[in-house]
Amino acid sequence: MNWLKGPSSLLSRQLLFLGLPLVVLWGFSAFSSYISAMNAATQAFDRMLLASTRTVAERLVVRNGRLQADVPWVVLDSFERNMDDRLYYKVVDTEGRVISGYDSLPDIPGGTPRSELYPALAWFWHTRWRGQGMRVACLLQPVNEGGINGMARIYVAETLQSRREMAANLLASSLWTQGGLVILTLILSGWLLRRVLRPLRRLSAHLARRQPGDLSALPALLPWSETRPLMSAFNRYLERLRHLIARQARFSADASHQLKTPLTVLKTQVAVALASQDPQVWRQSLEAMSGTLDGTVQLTERLLQLASLKRREPGSQAFTRIDLVALAQACCFSRLTQARSRHIDLGYEGETSPVWIDGEELLLAEMCANLLDNALKYTPTGGTVTVRVVCQTPQALLEVEDSGPGIDEHQTQQALTPFRRLEQGSMQPGAGLGLALVNDIARWHRTRPELLHGETLGGLLVRVRLVSREKRGP
Structure with missing residues (x-):
């Protein structure tokens, strides 16, 4: 099937995929037209042949107790359509004797079906005689006079030149008409494709003229x-x-x-x-x-x-099952030394049995670590920091609350922006990245951190809502 992949242009592919079926259809139509033309010519000329046999049948007479056929040549000549075809006849009496015409003209072959197109007892068939193709008609004519009773047979044969010329003319007319239609279709389709592709060429030229850093919206050059x-x-x-x-x-x-x-x-x-x-x-x-x-x-x-x-786009990697309780407790243990150095009461509250969520463990651990680092940094010496995991199916809440100065409601957006430090923490070292990183990790897990006023400790309460599974082990 590599030939289907050959043409690289749309015009070539269109001409191939449209032109090839049209050409095949053209050939099939021409063959069908030729068969139809031959059938039409056969029916037309068969009527003439039957008329010739009837004319000969009308010339049958009984003389002296014998059947005779008085067929002048002028009668047969009146049925000639042109000088290319010849008519031959033969008359067989009721006893099977040839009484007029060509004795060697072939008789009706066995098994030839009678024609259903005419009320007369007539048969038609093709044969070869004297090296020529012939169409022969046979008519049974009843005779009942002068003591003769029976059926006489009249044969009239005609060469096929006129039929073939008629069929050829019909075929040529069909070929020219349908061929012209095929060619016109291909020309119009090619012209239409070129016209359709003109806006694409304008768009390509527009993109080629653009500066490398130009990311403005593309103009409406495609009208479809x-x-x-x-x-x-x-x-x-x-x-x-x-x-x-x-x-x-x-x-x-x-x-x-x-x-x-x-x-x-x-x-x-x-x-x-x-x-x-x-x-x-x-x-x-x-x-x-x-x-x-x-x-x-x-x-x-x-x-x-x-x-x-x-x-990275949020959720661009497959999540795994994580026990949020174990993750939060491990994060608390990792910050105990830092808390004790400043006499801060760091503890865990909430669920003790596993709470399963879907997420990326390293990122969630980093988020929890940043929340604790931020809480420990801004909590005064001797203060309190509490980590909680609360299960509210279908959500699991991760909360970190401290007894520090907190954040005013109108400054929550600024606190989540990288490199933006608040006045409350201006005396503390840092670059303002902790909560910004928490915000990005939460967004990556299709959620967001909530910066609230802590009702229990009076400082900042950071809450992150995560999607939980059933509260039991895997």
């Missing part, structure tokens, strides 16, 4: 209603791509700005250490550099995670 969904979808894609590139550019600019500060601090600390000869200053500088590097590493990791999430 069938292409409007395609153009609308492509323009929506360009809009999403434009927003993505703008967001990435803004993210890159903000990230470079955020990384510049710790690198500048690190360079200053190195310069201080190199300018001093005091080992104590060296140690202090190295400790300060270690803290700066730790913060820079944490900032870089969160930047990479945030950039990775922004490149």
Whole structure:
């Protein structure tokens, strides 16, 4: 089937897939027309043959007790259609003797069916005689006079030249008519395709002239209603791509700005250490550099995670079953040392049996870790941080509440935006990425974080609603 894949242009494919069936149909129609023309010619000339046999039958007479046929040649000549065909006849009396005409003219073959087209007892068949194709008609004529009773047989044979010429003329007329129709159809279809493709060529020229960074919507150069969904979808894609590139550019600019500060601090600390000869200053500088590097590493990791999430569509990977209770408790254990260092009461409340959800475990663990880091950072020394898992089928709630300053309601959107820090936390180190990363991970799981006022501890309550399964083990 490689020949079906050969033509690369639409015009070639159209001519192939449209022209080939039309040509086959043309040939089939021509064959059918030829058969129909031959049948029509046969019927027309058979009527003439039957008329000839009847004319000869009318010339039968009984003389002296014998049947005779008085058939002048002028009678037969009156039935000639042209000079190309010849008529031959034979008359057989009631006793089977040839009384007139050509004795060697073939008799009716056995098994030849009688014609149902005429009321007369007539038979028609094809044969060859004297090296020529013949159409023969046989008519039974009853005789009942002069003591002779029986059936006389009259044979009239005609050559086939006129029939074939008539059929050929009908076939030629059909071929010319249908062939012209096929050619006209192909020409019109090719012209229509070129006309249809003209707007596509204009669109191609428009795209070729565009600047590389031009992501504006495409103009309505395609006038057909069938292409409007395609153009609308492509323009929506360009809009999403434009927003993505703008967001990435803004993210890159903000990230470079955020990384510049710790690198500048690190360079200053190195310069201080190199300018001093005091080992104590060296140690202090190295400790300060270690803290700066730790913060820079944490900032870089969160930047990479945030950039990775922004490149992916929500739910683009298959989720697995996760026990949210075990995940939250493990996250609490991992932050116990950090909480104790500031005398913060870190604890877990809520469900104790497994609560199963669908999600990506690494991302959910990172989300929970960021929520705890944010709560521990802004909770004052001696405060309280509580992690909860509440099952409300078909939802599971992950909550982290602290006794810190909280967030005003009008600042919740700003808190979820990367590199946007609030006044309440301006004295704390950081780049404003913790809640932004939580927001992106939640969106990736087709949900969103809720920043609320904690009724129990009086600080910030962050709640994330996740889809849960039945409350039992797998």
